[in-house]
Amino acid sequence: MTTDEDTAIDSEWLHPPAVAVREVVQRAVAEDLLPLGDLTGTLLGVQSVNARFVARSSGRLAGTRCAAEAYAQVDPQVAVRWEVTEGAEVSPGETLGTVTGPLRSVVTAERTALNFLGHLSGVATLTARYVAEAALGGDAHIWDTRKTIPGLRSVEKAAVRAGGGRNHRGNLSDWLLIKDNHLGGISITEAVTLARDRWPGRTVHVECDTLEQVVEAVAANADALLLDNMEPDLVVRCVEVARGSGNAAAPLLEVSGGIDLDTVAAYSGTGVDQISVGAITNSAPVLDIGLDL
Numbered sequence: 253m254t255t256d257e258d259t260a261i262d263s264e265w266l267h268p269p270a271v272a273v274r275e276v277v278q279r280a281v282a283e284d285l286l287p288l289g290d291l292t293g294t295l296l297g298v299q300s301v302n303a304r305f306v307a308r309s310s311g312r313l314a315g316t317r318c319a320a321e322a323y324a325q326v327d328p329q330v331a332v333r334w335e336v337t338e339g340a341e342v343s344p345g346e347t348l349g350t351v352t353g354p355l356r357s358v359v360t361a362e363r364t365a366l367n368f369l370g371h372l373s374g375v376a377t378l379t380a381r382y383v384a385e386a387a388l389g390g391d392a393h394i395w396d397t398r399k400t401i402p403g404l405r406s407v408e409k410a411a412v413r414a415g416g417g418r419n420h421r422g423n424l425s426d427w428l429l430i431k432d433n434h435l436g437g438i439s440i441t442e443a444v445t446l447a448r449d450r451w452p453g454r455t456v457h458v459e460c461d462t463l464e465q466v467v468e469a470v471a472a473n474a475d476a477l478l479l480d481n482m483e484p485d486l487v488v489r490c491v492e493v494a495r496g497s498g499n500a501a502a503p504l505l506e507v508s509g510g511i512d513l514d515t516v517a518a519y520s521g522t523g524v525d526q527i528s529v530g531a532i533t534n535s536a537p538v539l540d541i542g543l544d545l
Contacts, residue, residue, distance in 0.1 A: 266338045266414045267317050272406035277321040279403065280364050285326075290360040298354040301545055305348040305369065308540035312380045313342050314411035315372030316349070319365035326364075327357035339376065339414035348541065362543050372411040373539035379415025379532045382516055389517030392527045393418045395506065399530035408533045420528055427455035429478070440465060444472040457506075466490045474503055478528075481509035484518045491523040 267273075284290075305319070316338050323330040330353030336342055348369075351358055382394045394417040400408045409419045421427055428451060430443045438446070440458055447456045457476040458469040463486065469477055470493065479490050487507055495502050507519050508528040519527050 263338055266314075266410060268407045268410035270317075273317050273321050274325075276404060276407055277318055277325055277364070277368070280367065281322060281325050281361070284364055285360075290356075293356045293360045296356045296359065298356055300353060301355045301358055303351040303358055303543050303545045305351070305365075306542050306544050307342040307344055307346045307348055308542055310341070310343050311373055311377035311539040312415050313340050313348060313369075313373050314338060314376035314414035315368040315407065318368035318372065318407060319349075322361045322364040322368065323351065323353070323357070326361040327353060329353050330357050330361070339416075341380075342373075351543065358543075358545075366541060366543060368407070369541045370538040371536075372407060372414075373541065374536040375408055375411035375533055376415035377539050378536040379412050379417040381513060382527075382529055382532060383416040385513050385516045386520040386527060388520075390520035390523070392507075392520040392522075392524050394516075394532070395420045395526040395528040396533055397508075397528050397530040398423070399534040401534075412532060415532070417532065418526070420526075427457060429457040429459070431459040431478075432461060432480070435459075440468045440474075441472045444469070444474050460490070463490055463493065466493050470494050470503065476504040476506060479505065479507045479524065482507065484515075484522050487519065487522040487524060495523070 313336050316334050320332040323332050330351060332349060332351050334349040336346070336348045342348060379394060386392055386394055396409055396412045396417060397420055405422065409422065412419060421429065428447045430440065434443065444456050444458065447454070455475045457478060458474040459478040459480050460466045460469055461480055466477060477494060479487050482490065491505060494505055504526065505524040506526040506528055507522065507524045511519055511527060511529055512531070516527060
């Protein structure tokens with residue numbers, strides 16, 4: 253039997269780290285309140301009010317801890333209670349959570365909370381659409397990229413998880429990704445060999461634009477291959493080469509480059525492991541969510 257505690261533990265990985273939440277919210281609150289505070293809010297009383305976060309359109313919910321943190325930083329007296337869990341599907345008119353506290357504080361933090369909810373739920377919603385379309389063609393996961401809004405990467409990548417996607421590397425220190433611009437000064441074989449020597453234990457990921465590069469990267473024992481800007485037919489050939497290489501462990505295979513909702517199913521059917529899509533973080537429309545008093 254699954255308990256509420258089990259569910260909470262299972263969903264914890266969908267949230268960003270607490271330290272990241274505090275940091276991004278602190279910047280956002282300061283942006284709204286410095287140097288003189290909420291001038292309009294000073295006209296209001298401190299009587300207690302109840303408000304509801306309400307979905308105006310369908311999608312996936314994300315960013316609940318950022319929204320709650322906005323209220324916590326503005327006024328610890330404000331209580332936020334969520335009716336819907338992170339990553340859940342929501343419908344128009346559905347109450348997502350409630351806010352109770354002094355009127356002045358409730359309206360002061362309103363826009364900051366909604367900015368996080370709308371943007372991060374938009375990321376989760378678009379990710380979920382890609383995940384659903386990819387499943388029509390195969391078993392490939394949807395992967396995000398480093399194409400994120402500066403300063404918001406940790407919370408955006410959490411929103412990708414809430415939408416059913418998976419996370420690519422978080423930053424340049426996570427692992428080595430040898431891309432085409434790097435290969436202007438070093439060969440694939442040389443790069444993989446040097447990477448193994450200087451950064452043992454780190455994943456070595458090689459971008460390949462041609463079948464010949466795939467052959468070289470596989471022979472060099474790269475851990476992962478990024479098949480970039482290839483048509484599905486060529487991707488299939490590259491997958492056959494990588495999987496039939498005879499290596500003890502075949503490399504993880506990623507495909508990227510201009511893949512959209514119309515083509516993601518075809519790429520998922522090629523046999524790759526991951527499909528990376530920058531649009532899920534850099535082009536996601538905001539999910540319309542309001543705060544009703």
